[in-house]
Structures are given as C-alpha cells and as structure tokens.
Amino acid sequence: MIRQSVLAALTLAACEAGPDPGGFREELLDPDNCKECHPEHHRQWLGSMHAYAAEDPVFLAMNARGQRETGGALGDFCVRCHAPVAVALGKTTDGLNLDELPPAYKGVTCYFCHNMATVDGMHNNPITLAMDGIMRAEVSDPIANEFHLAEYSDLVDAQTLKSSAACGSCHDIVNGNDVHLERTFAEWRDSFYSDPDPDNPQLKALYGNTCSTCHMYGKTSPIADYDGVPTRRLYDHGFPGIDLSLTDFPDAELGPALREEQRAAIDDLLAPSVCVGLCVRPPENGGDGTDIVVWLHNEASGHFWPSGATQDRRAWVELQAFSGDQIALASGVVDDQSSIDAAAAEDPTLWLFRDITYDAAGDRTSLFWEVADYESNLLVVAKEAGAKYDKATWDERIWHVDGPIDRVSVRMKIRPIPFELFDELEADGLDPALRTMVPTFVPAGTVIEWTPETAEMTDLEGPCVKSATCFDVISMSDAG
Numbered sequence: 001m002i003r004q005s006v007l008a009a010l011t012l013a014a015c016e017a018g019p020d021p022g023g024f025r026e027e028l029l030d031p032d033n034c035k036e037c038h039p040e041h042h043r044q045w046l047g048s049m050h051a052y053a054a055e056d057p058v059f060l061a062m063n064a065r066g067q068r069e070t071g072g073a074l075g076d077f078c079v080r081c082h083a084p085v086a087v088a089l090g091k092t093t094d095g096l097n098l099d100e101l102p103p104a105y106k107g108v109t110c111y112f113c114h115n116m117a118t119v120d121g122m123h124n125n126p127i128t129l130a131m132d133g134i135m136r137a138e139v140s141d142p143i144a145n146e147f148h149l150a151e152y153s154d155l156v157d158a159q160t161l162k163s164s165a166a167c168g169s170c171h172d173i174v175n176g177n178d179v180h181l182e183r184t185f186a187e188w189r190d191s192f193y194s195d196p197d198p199d200n201p202q203l204k205a206l207y208g209n210t211c212s213t214c215h216m217y218g219k220t221s222p223i224a225d226y227d228g229v230p231t232r233r234l235y236d237h238g239f240p241g242i243d244l245s246l247t248d249f250p251d252a253e254l255g256p257a258l259r260e261e262q263r264a265a266i267d268d269l270l271a272p273s274v275c276v277g278l279c280v281r282p283p284e285n286g287g288d289g290t291d292i293v294v295w296l297h298n299e300a301s302g303h304f305w306p307s308g309a310t311q312d313r314r315a316w317v318e319l320q321a322f323s324g325d326q327i328a329l330a331s332g333v334v335d336d337q338s339s340i341d342a343a344a345a346e347d348p349t350l351w352l353f354r355d356i357t358y359d360a361a362g363d364r365t366s367l368f369w370e371v372a373d374y375e376s377n378l379l380v381v382a383k384e385a386g387a388k389y390d391k392a393t394w395d396e397r398i399w400h401v402d403g404p405i406d407r408v409s410v411r412m413k414i415r416p417i418p419f420e421l422f423d424e425l426e427a428d429g430l431d432p433a434l435r436t437m438v439p440t441f442v443p444a445g446t447v448i449e450w451t452p453e454t455a456e457m458t459d460l461e462g463p464c465v466k467s468a469t470c471f472d473v474i475s476m477s478d479a480g
Helices: 004-016 039-046 057-069 084-088 110-114 161-168 184-189 211-215 255-270 340-346 420-424 432-437
Strands: 116-119 127-129 134-137 149-152 180-182 200-204 218-222 231-235 274-281 290-298 314-323 326-331 355-358 373-376 394-401 407-415 448-450 456-458 462-466
Touching: 039 110, 084 110, 084 127, 110 116, 110 127, 110 134, 116 161, 161 184, 161 200, 161 211, 274 407, 274 448, 290 314, 290 407, 314 340, 314 394, 326 394, 420 432, 448 462
Parallel strands: 134 149
Antiparallel strands: 116 127, 218 231, 274 290, 274 462, 290 394, 314 326, 314 407, 355 373, 407 448, 456 462
C-alpha cells in the first residue's frame, strides 16, 4: 500500500495551501509523488521518451547548437515540448539550464498531461495549463482522495478526438521558416483514422483511432493503489514510438531494464505496421533475366511510415536474391553498426524512406532551424477507409537480375536517427560513442521469403508471397 509518510506530507501541504483545495501546489509537479498511488503508471512513464525528453543527449546537443547558431533566437522552440512545465513556470527560456533544474521540471510529466486546460492550436505546443490542484483524466466519477482534486477531461480521454489534438500539438512541428517539419498529427488528421462517429462527432468512428489507441494500449485494472478505487482501463504510459533512450536514465541500475522494456514495446508496435508483397516474374517488357517486385503498404499506422522527425528517420528495404547458393542481388544489406546513408550513396538500388531537408540556398541540412524546403517519400496513410487498399497508397520497386532466381528474402529496417548526426553534434556535447546505442529495428511482420514452392500465382503476373501483416496484398491490383 501507499506510504503513510508521503500521504501525510502531501495532506499537510494541501491543508497549508489555504481555503482553496484546488489551488496550485508544487508537490503535484513531481512524478515521484504520483508513484505512491500510481506505481504502475509511474514505472511505465519512467521508461518512456516523455520522461527522458529533457535528458536526451541528442536533444540537449541539438538545442545547444541551435541556440549558438541563432544567437539565442531559437528561444524556447525545443524546450516548450521537451520540458513544458519548466517553460510554463518560467524556470527556463531556452533549455540551456535544464541540468540545474529539479527532475519535477524536466520532461513531459504527469502534471503537464493531466493539468491541461486548453489546446489552442495544432503544432509547437499551444497547450495552456490550468495551474491548479486538479488532475484531469478520462474518469467521469473519480474517487475523492487526500492528494489532489480530480475531474474528467476530454483532452485525456482516449475515446475522444480531442485527446489526439492534445498529443498532436507537440508531435507536429513548424519551424521558423514556416516549414511543416514534423507532421504526425497532420498526417493522422488527414487520414480516415481521424473520422468522427457520425452520431457523436467528439468520438472516434468505427475505423477511427486516437493516438492513445496505438501508443497507450493497456489492461483492465484498478488505476490507483488507493482504497475504494474500482477496476477501470489502465492505459500504458510507456508511449512507445520509434525513439529509444541512449543512456542509463534514470540510473545505471534501473536504466538497462527500462530500456529493454521500452525496446520490447517498440518491437510490438512496429511488428504489424508494414505489409510487404514480393513477386518474382519474367521482365515486364520481355527479354532475359528475372524481375523482383516488392510492394510496400502502410498497414497499421495512423500516420505516415516513418513519421515524426523524418529528416532523421531512416527506413529501408533489405533484399537478397539467390541463384543456387550464389547471391545474385543484394540491396540494403547494412549491419547494425554501419551507416545507411553511406550505403545509399554507394548503392543506387537501395530503397530508403526519409525526408531530405534543404536550407534557403538549396543545400542539404540536418539542422531543423535552417530547413526551408524538403523532399519526402514516406509510406502514406489512406485518407478514406474505402481507399485503404487503393493502389495509390502502395509503393512499388523493381529490381532486375540477369538470370534465374531460386530464393528471395526481404525485410524492412528502421533507425530513429542517423549515425552522422553524432559527428555533427560532437562539438555541442553529443558523445560519438553513443552511436553504438542507436537501435536498428526490424518490424517482425515484414520478414518474408519467396521460393517457387511457397509462392502463389496471382493477377500480378507472377508467383508472389506476402507478409502475414497484409490484409490482402493483391487486392490493390484491382482497386483505384
């Protein structure tokens, strides 16, 4: 059960706060105080990128570089999402003093999400906090307790579209050059996953999803270790995405276990995300040799794939074709400690998914404040439910081999950030040795192999195989 010493301390603080029990109290800012009643939530959050947001060495180095190169004009652009409570309370204006602040002011904390009053825009964190002693949730009949007042809010109700607006306001970034650099919320908003219930427009529709649907899966359980709390839906607060902590935050003892839990959650999220179809057939225009055709489809993401900081994301196809025991073709075969950018520069057949960003002079840049334009080739998400398997939502690539093929293997790989970024930010404190911690994920559902025995004849004019994640990889041949 909860520790009575902490209960007593918080109760005393509430009494000393004056006649308004809903008034602001600093004790509510510290997630360590929340864990007494919400130990499972706290453990999940502690291993999340939300908790890590102001400790992330890539963020810290990038913010330091941006402040230096813009002469401080970058201001709170980064930190308003990475340490929003600190910004709201005037504890920082640029994030350069985060190492001097207590943990309660760093990261995306319990108080920030559960004290939201309004969301007044669609990007760059336009969230206003109530700055009171009321913690808000999707619970319409909260249990009275000694710690804080509680009330329902549709901003944190997983069944409402408004909850996605709350998440999306930080997961959608427009830089100072009016470039829509991170577009996750916009991608979701323009897709059929954001369709409202026609009978209740505040709620998601039958085929709709909110951000919480995928990134806060959970279980049926009491949501607090407190007398009288009934069984409800306990939403997971690990918020898996694609980024993984690179250091032993919060400490060397607990950090490795949290990272393993985080990685397992990311693997689970990625597993069904992409559908792969693989066909082997004679060349379309006649002639000798063999064509290998790979079809890709964003199968289970409510936004593009990859998404987020797509100027840093690297996703690619690894393909190997064999004639007997000999490799007839290899594309995208890059080990986990080698640069995918270097491999792509040497192999024009490598199929790489990312945003390429340019500065005002038209030169490539990886520094977001310099970006004035970009090119994108991500796997899109359908705008309408009926168009999910429209051919326009699929991507196709053909490789040619001068000879017969007996076996082809294919899988997708994805990294959250490129190794080159460590060299670029070394002068601003990013340790190059941390690049060994950058993960390379293989979505389990994308791993398939073609052989004449396992393939099926289809209307794609060749024997094909498909990944188990595909609803129907061939159906797009008849659509749209």
